[in-house]
Amino acid sequence: MKRKMTLSLLALSVTAGTFQGIPLSSKGLAQKLGAASTAWAAEFSDPYVVERMQKIHIALIAISEQVPQDRADVRAARDQLKLLDPSKPEDLALIDPVWNEVKSAFTAEEQDGVREDILGFIQSLAITYVGDGSELEEIAQQNQFNDTARKFAAKAGVNQNLRVADFREFIFGSSTYKGLEVKAKEHTAKLTLPQIYDILNSLPAKEAFAAAVMKDVLDEPNANENVIGKILNYYNSYSPNTIPALNQTLTNLQGKVPKGKDAAKALTFAFLRSESETYAAKTSNHGTRVEAALKLFGREVPPPLVDWSVKPGTTATAQISKQGIITIDNKEASGSVTAVATVLGRPLGEKTFTLTNEGSGGGPGNPGNPGNPGASEIIAQINALTAKLLTEWKDASPKERAALFKAYNKALQELLLKLILVSLPVTGSNGKAQGTLSGISVTGKLDEAETVLSGVKAQLSTLKGLPKIKFPLYADFGKDASSSFTITIPKEVWKEAAGSGISEITLLVNGASISFPVTLFDGDAVLTVSRKASVVASKATLSDTYDFTLTVNGKPAEQFNEPVTVILPVSGVKNKEYVTLAKIAGGKLQLKGGKVTEQTLEKPLSSFSEYVIIENPVSFSDVKEVELWAGHQISVLAAQGVLEGSGEEYGPRSQLTRGEFVSLIIQAFGLENRNAGSAFKDLSKADRFEPYLAAAEKLGLIQGLPGGKFKPQAPITRAEAAAITARALSLLNPFVVQPETAPVLSEFKDADKLHASLKDAAALTVSEGIFVGYNRQFIPDGKLTKAEAAVILYKLLKAAE
16 A cells, blocks of 8 residues: 655645645546646646645654654545545435535436535545556546536536636635635634644634635635635525535544544644744844744744754754753854754744854854754755756756756755665674565655655656656665675565655665666565675676576566666776676676776666676777777777677778667667567567667667668668767757757768758767768768777767766
């Protein structure tokens, strides 16, 4: 079962206590609410909506760090709500108070179906979706909510499709319309804390508050300017008891959803925290004394109602009293404390205060270490990082966007490693260790992941051409002297991770990292990583030898439909261009290449075996004539196993076939795809090029020739190679910009010989410095040589970094 933690605003929690989520799938919500078009799809990812929801997500996470029961109550209420069954008469009876007020607006033939749809809609709100919302789409397509929504709207004289914008405005308001949230804030700001406490703990008080907020919204002079307000006003006028009946219906539902009251309380506290401000009300004694204070809705909370303390898990170098007085010794240059303000048993405010002794003469000193940031702080940092990217992205050039994305992704991955990292124990003896990534061990981390990833993905989806971003769950099994590690990942963990927005599970074992896509396996996976000292004749080894074996549901997993990325530690690197991962098979080395830094090698793998990292300088006896312009490139690519020679010769002037060139690109970038199949008539499964051409065809890198053939054995021309290279470059680096074709090709005297369909590709490869001409000629029909191919591939690898 997915562990979903959903939120709504105070206005929703008090007017619909059992409402537990807002679907993030615009298509699914459209079908639920009767919209026939998805033209408004981008509206729901409105930055304001995302920001509001994220603020409350963050607040609930922060509160739950000290009061875990709040999150548990929200999940429990959601699970109870999901048990409602529109086919059961006793469940249908729960909505009778409100149904009895409005049913006469419908014909006898309509009544049974509408009544069931109302309860079905309430029940479906228990489910929140992240990512593509595929499950919501499936549910939405199986119901009649759209017809019911149209019927309710039509009775109120609204003969138009309901839009997400209408609901958003009714809930959040706009520049001219005060919605539920605005009115809830206005009413809450007038309450004393005891009154708020009464609303949280007394159903009559809560109902009275909810009714007052709703009445205030519907009494606005321009209430009918909002479609939802107009519909509700109609039914309230149709039956003046509609609002009281709604409250009674919610009371009935709370009987079926006993955790609803506690969940609504948790959400209300989260809303209050999201609207709080913790600040220094007064600084004295030359900066060595600060009085902390808390504001809610812009009003200071009376000090006697606030209990102050040091945030658990942090280190304080300043003292704080229960009354919020923060001090450092007059002899100290500085000090800091992360203070928590607790009201009514919940931490509603938090701030790190740094005190600097202005009279000590010792300068700013050491501000202290507030400790490792908690989940709420990391989530806030991720949201701030994403907001900064969105702001800077708008006016940035493609090259600037590439730099922005690189910096953003680096910082994001560092924060995700802190946020979604599970440290797990291992057991074992005699050199063999064992560990399990269980569902229990990842529950909290998946909740935190879901909290932030849904919002981040929604915001990033507004940026076109953004490369794929990884969202991993890290499982750290530590470092151990054992020579063998066996790690079990149960089936349910894969599903729960995928449902929380995680893209891959990364296992950290003795310095090695193994990343599995969460959609790769549908079963219990058992990975064994064995390690031993490396001995490879005539080669300098830069790592231990690693042997990876994997079973799924007890059967060996010999090939992967999606690549599994392995990162291994490396040491003693002299020239990283000559470093490669090598597969040990039958006593021989199969070179696999890899992305190398000074400390690691990274490589996507389509199967597991025994591997070692080596430094593998390669030289050929027949490359002297091309040494000046292709010698280094040939040596590097041969060292990494991308290119091969025959014995001591490479054959630099030999022609390359169409099949060979495509295969080189697919292998160089690890783009293999076992699920791909080719439609070319002259290609069979037995053909050695088939898996590479099939992968390239699926990626759109190649096109067939007339008659549905590819002719893999035919020599490839420079123009054909330029077209394939340009497509590969655009795939691997989405920030590359297509130049104006004519000016770029004007430097070539034979540009008119390029086929019109290939000119743009040729211009792109020239502008990026990947293709060059000879004596001001492009020579489009010239046959590509192996030396030219080496230079092109080398430059393409650099351009795609």
